[in-house]
Amino acid sequence: MKIKGFLFSAVQAGIRYADRLDLGLVYSETPCVTAGLFTTNQVKAAPVVIDRERLKSGHAQAILVNSGCANACTGTKGMEVARATGSLVSEALGIADDLVQLSSTGVIGEQLNLEPFARSMPALVKGLSADNFEKVAEAIMTTDTVRKIAETTVNIGGKEVKIMGMAKGAGMIMPNMATMLSFVFTDARINFPELHKSLTKSVERTFNRITIDGDTSTNDMVLVMANGAAENPWIDGDSPQDRQLFQDGLENVLKDLALQIVSDGEGATKTITIRVCGAKENEDAEKIARTIATSSLVKTAFFGEDANWGRILAAMGRSGVRFSSDRVDLAFGHVLIVKNGLSLGAEAEAAATQVLKEKSFAVCIDLKDGPGCEEIYTCDFSIDYVKINADYRS
């Protein structure tokens, strides 16, 4: 995958492990209008603190990203090292420090070592090429088992506009995009307010709708860089329709990446959509769906392919939303097994159990209480999740 005006590079810097791509660089031939969203976790990693400050300009030209060390909980020293890594890039590329965005993922609480960055910088810069997008997507992986990339094109004013993104993330995902990194590149010509608005709305409906284990991280970020190379008519405050077209394209790319993240959830064997309808408000539907999607008991039952709807009802009951349990309908896929809060019996349950054997299915709940409807995407909770997370640092 390629996109006009963007160059990519990745190397094995040996930040934590040998023989693994762990340092990536993205360089735009021209400064880009750039919008970013960052973790809402109060403990923010050094690169997050720096990027937020730098992005106040609405511009960036490069992204330096490493895996192996999160550079979080590292104090003033962590900030200094992060800035120093950025300076290596700005000097090598001959651009301003402030145009370099920094991003890290990995273990929290360990100091980042500047040496591997300094040693690798010449090779990293030398490797910049339009062809290396996938290599950067590999370099940002930690417990991910597959790289995650997606692209789309939209037609804006007769011009093909490309949107191309990568993401990493497998654990620590919940509301507000936790240890998830995503970098999106587009040749759209769009101003900062419209780009920021498009990003905010798209993230709300994609990355913020997935959950793996309820934890959130110190390092999350999603950046979108727009270089304008498509020469489409400017997307600005006067072109709401074009902005919508762009936003839909962006949302498609982010949704694709978000679902890739869920299906690569740590230890996940299944991807599950929790769809709650008939709530008084969308917000109520979301709250219920999220409570179900984060229940360890529900998720272990999914892993066990057990149509244990009682646990789903119990999770709903602690969501904080008022509803009448004797009106609830619940289906696995198209198999209704609960009607008005009561079991439809062994036959329905046997059919539902077949649905649970699929790699991907939906749980559909109707509260019959209003128009509110929302979906949350999650995965099951397996023995391997525990194994992966008990062993992560060893």
Place this chain on the structure above:
Amino acid sequence: MKIKGFLFSAVQAGIRYADRLDLGLVYSETPCVTAGLFTTNQVKAAPVVIDRERLKSGHAQAILVNSGCANACTGTKGMEVARATGSLVSEALGIADDLVQLSSTGVIGEQLNLEPFARSMPALVKGLSADNFEKVAEAIMTTDTVRKIAETTVNIGGKEVKIMGMAKGAGMIMPNMATMLSFVFTDARINFPELHKSLTKSVERTFNRITIDGDTSTNDMVLVMANGAAENPWIDGDSPQDRQLFQDGLENVLKDLALQIVSDGEGATKTITIRVCGAKENEDAEKIARTIATSSLVKTAFFGEDANWGRILAAMGRSGVRFSSDRVDLAFGHVLIVKNGLSLGAEAEAAATQVLKEKSFAVCIDLKDGPGCEEIYTCDFSIDYVKINADYRS
């Protein structure tokens, strides 16, 4: 263990499994002042609905409790069957229906079958004896691996007052006492308002301070029955000191039971106390402690005996409480490994790892921001937790 005026019995009724005590009866020779607290889950099991109504009188004389079926999400039929099981007891014992408290634990969503109750009632009543307290404690077990009992005595006005309790619960435990049953018996002479107050305060500091998996249930309850046989001076609104003595005794029994529940958490290999001090308010300390204690990533790291304090900081950061991460001290047991938000290095971490090998340890966090201090008790998150819950119904 025995207590004046209370008789106990348990039988194998075959409610779900053969060859297992699954039906228990407690009978007080005189009506008891009785206080109860019930699940805050909005989906409430039939017995919970009935008991709350009956307890408005502040009195009870018997408890009928079964495992194997929760009688939750069972509609009007579930209510009818629950009442019918109570009538079997009231008729056999010659007491009013309203003096019988009902309690169920087990699978949600399946109808309770009256037949095993009817068949077993003669043997159950015949078996009533002062000596069978432990048998009832066994009959209420589901995924529990050990029965949980505790007792204490307090001296009130020159009289020995006994407080003796049992509990069950291993999963679905979190705030607000979820699928946890606890029955406490005392010979104290105490009026209803004081008994209720003592129970509420004690539960707040014990059962509501433990968490296993963040889920809560439809069936939780704790009942305390006081028959007055100790002939102590009445504990009423005029004797706040005696009430405090009684409440301290009750709290000791409940704390003992609560810690037994945590250490028997599904798949648990370790019991962990999360102690947060130096918060602005107690409430802030509790919120942070609870977020840590329910984080899957933190709990799997405990299972892996990995002193991964970064995950603890990350959990704190999403607790919703404002604090300065660069002032945080963190210790495992007596081993300080984070000072002012920074790692104290490999040696401290190696010493902390030794602490994590213990069966029971504390994580102590100081925010240095105020007088707020709270503890939450939890367990680790193991491979067996997933196994148990993936297989629970099969």
